[in-house]
Amino acid sequence: MRAGRLVTLAVAALALVGAGGTLATHRTADRFDHLQHRRVFPTCQGCHPGAEDSSRSFWPRAADCARCHDGKIEKEVTWSPPVESPPSNLRFRHYTHAEKASAKLPADSVVCASCHLAQGARWMEVRRGNPGQCFTCHGIRAEHLAAPDTACAGCHLTLVEASTLPTERIAGFPAPPSHREGGFRRRHPVSQTCATCHARDFCATCHVNAPEVEAIQALEPDPRSLAIKATLESPVSHVAPDFVQRHGKQARHTPKSCATCHAQASCLTCHVAQPEVAVAMHAAGPGRSKGASVNRRRPAWHGDDFTNRHAPNASSAPRSCAACHARADCLDCHRPNAASAPGYHPVGFVARHPASAYGRETSCAECHNTGSFCADCHKQSGLASRGTLRGGYHDAKQSFLLGHGPAARQGLESCVSCHAERDCLTCHSARGGRRFNPHGPGFDAERLRRRNSQMCTVCHGAAIPEQ
């Protein structure tokens, strides 16, 4: 909690510092009040000679200001002209524009006031030039951001060319209306005009196949382009309820389409056991998007007790399981880990297992080798037989040993978790002991003898009866 508060304070402090910096920048930019000086300057070129003459500075000299602001006539001011041009992605240069305009248009038809004074404004009530004014003069009949793609490059440098433009300005680029149209993210024709605001790095935010797309590769790389955030949007087709079931066929037929947004990791998130299905996809790496994130969800039809009832489905449709599950998932239970916390079984199952084991709610032998697992533990616990049989252990039943037949046939798997064959052969052998016949009703001796006569010899020796 305490660390969280510190982080919050730090973030707040950084935000304040950032906001302060922004405000300071704005104050500096608007410091000179043109309107207040409207009676002093009859022309623009007096202070901005560079607007028409490229050999001269665009800015006035500090000494020019000091002619009035000398501390006697007016209070002193501290000002110096900017050393560098302000960062911009405009192709516009005042003197070039003036030269071209004067060459093409009647004299004095284009003056500073054409762009920097609103209609009806007072002298020197200047404003920044705006794109709308450019469009009006140049005959482009559209809003700024709705202009044809071909128009952008007329005024703007590409993002890469505008190398002085800071990341914050790029992040604040307004999105054209076209970008907000439905489906734009899914289908957007690529042209060089995209380079006005974007660079290759931006495309690779989403496009896993960026290195393979010529239009993307035609763009210059520029990490500043990542200041504009892009997010992947799921196509309409992906929303269909049965998309998960059907997507495999589509992926096989049009792998390039999938590879636009999906990297190998998208496939392998679910297809952990089938890495080959991801072969057609690109692996995420430099110059590519990491791909759409795919969430692996438990199918609704698994319900909440699927662990207990998955066997028929798994044996009937193993390929369905393999689509999402690796064999290691199965091994967690089917090959129990000696150091494992409870997984399939409830907590404390050792204490409660007799009821489940005697009743064979599920087949223990499916996951546990009764020889190495049950018998081993029972032996450690003093439960396993030591090769001799006489009443004692099963002390809740009178004459258990003499009447144990029904219990043994019902729970033979439980018996063998404590008893070795020799325990039973003490009585149930045709070659010695009491020669009690262990075979139940309907025992098919001939069938068993054909399959494995060696088993018969354990009790019968070489004299295996025909029936």
Place this chain on the structure above:
Amino acid sequence: MRPPARVALVCAVFSCLEVGAAAAQGYRLRLDTRFQTVAFRGVTLDSIAEGDVVVGPGGGPVTADGFAVTCTPASDFCQFYRPGPRLSSDPLVTSAELTVWGLGVTGLSVHGNARWGTDLSGDDLWPGTRPALQLQQAYAQYAITALTGRLGRQHVTGRLGWTGIDGAALTLRWPGAGLDLTGYGGWGLARALDVPINSPSLNPLDNYQLSKRHVTAGAVLGWRSRAADLRAEYRREVDPLVDQFISERAALTGVLRPFERVSLTGGAEYDLAQGWLGTSDLTLRYDAARVSADATVRRYRPYFELWTIWGAFSPVPYTAIDGSLSVAPMKRLRLRASGERYWFDNSGAETALASFEDRGWRASFSATVQPDPSLTLDGTYRKEFGPGAALQSWDARATWLPTPDLTLSVFGSTLSRPLEFRFYEAQVDAVGLDAGFHVSDRLQLAVSGAKYFEDRRRLDAAAFDWNQFRLQARVTWLFGSDADQIRLPPAIRGATRQVVR
């Protein structure tokens, strides 16, 4: 090997795996290390003269202070177990799962699973830690649309159960017809364990055991469509030393989906060696967002390999009908109920000397409440009665996710467990804590501890305590060229089970 040396070996294995994997082209490596420490009461073998034996409350022979004894005709002494010293076992198991692809041939991949375990206490008391190194899978696979071929140690799964082979498998597919045919064969591995059938670790009771590995072969024919999946299986296992069957079985299994949300699953096994129908079942299930229900009829018959004599003892099957219902009457409440009734076939061995239960039932009720998305409360009541043992238990668990990456839960349970064949009814109470931390998509940690209190409710000296404490810890590392994308959603499995990530 002394514990420090074992720890060093574990570290070395970690290091080697990591370095080796880093050089692979396309790979996924998952290392999972689990540790458990368990303390429990040991037993000590003791004996008394046969003349000192008395008749116990159950009618059997006991010592004067109440320990059940086993007497042998050939000896003048009877043996019994006294409570022994407190024992502890500290199994440490590291599993490595590796998949490598991008080997220059499209469709070619290599898969491996290995597990190395040891008991750090040095006593090897805990089951499942031997043999120390278990290679569960190690095969090369070539997979294209029309076929999949595998070579190496692999598992064959299906209605006839899991079995391992060191051999080859080939699956041919005709996608248009929805058909696939698989054939496999190789040297077999033991049931439910990836060691050969003649491994000494499989024979703690010094039973008869095969001296050579058996051979396993089989085939599976499958057909699938939108409405159904059907499979027919055949498997045989042979002892090559005497060229005789260890098993020969066939099975049919299928899933029908006649309507949306409704499925009919079932299957049957037939033991060709014994000539009887094995375990079979048929389940009708309905699944909807708020209600799911199923009804099942099943028949269970244990299966024994023919190299043992147990199949000749004619184990009898039981038939069961069961059903379950899960309802979510409100968004954050789910109620479940399930029940089963089962009865054994006539064993043909009844005598007037002793009577045994031959039918039983099970029922459980549980509720899951989620008052807050980060808090889940779960309770289960279960009651079971049947041959051999009965059970009645209450379980409760509260799971809290203070952050999406941290899971904390506390649980408790109480159960009573009467036995049919032994003279005591244990009462077992347990309390514990689980914690799981998803450090990153590549690293997960979990720790769990529980204390068990057992009262055997015997009136004699054999009612010694079986109290124990268990502590488990788990670290899962994921390495791979794209491993950062993998993340399974947490699933809360109920009061009696822990939250699994």
